[in-house]
Amino acid sequence: DADVTQTPRNRITKTGKRIMLECSQTKGHDRMYWYRQDPGLGLRLIYYSFDVKDINKGEISDGYSVSRQAQAKFSLSLESAIPNQTALYFCATADRGRSAITDTQYFGPGTRLTVL
């Protein structure tokens, strides 16, 4: 979805380096998410944010940190990258909407990160 952009799309780095992945959205959504995808494991939630002042840990937050700089921007950082953080990373957004039941998430195109 072009409304959710991720930069960079591909990144190769070395063990121990600090890496930042960025996500921007023009959908005007208040909720933003970072997921990690590994083959055969589906999508696992790293962090999520319901607004600029709200940050929550997901299932696998160890080794990661996030920053919600504005409603439209949500960055994921790897303070000291390690090889098992090699994965496909997705940013997603969602709107609180009028219904509390649905929570459609809109995904960016992904960032492929390789840690050597």
Place this chain on the structure above:
Amino acid sequence: GENVEQHPSTLSVQEGDSAVIKCTYSDSASNYFPWYKQELGKGPQLIIDIRSNVGEKKDQRIAVTLNKTAKHFSLHITETQPEDSAVYFCVCKGSTLGRLYFGRGTQLTVWP
């Protein structure tokens, strides 16, 4: 948290045949069950969803069924086409506000 089991992990069918993907979940408070399709090189995209007060929903060639008592739900694709080839994820919205829980995915391949 919620635990979502998805089967099979891979599925190959001939064009025109039907495909069925099944999922189970653990949290009886889950009340919303979307399905996402991920094409190669792209992010997942919602294709259909069902709420807990509905047992079945259909949209053209795809349908979803939900059995809340047994805590399982399924995706049915009829008259499959090569462009249906993708990874499909079943998802639950559990009791934690704003959280979605993904199954591990099914790689569907439709052979022409």
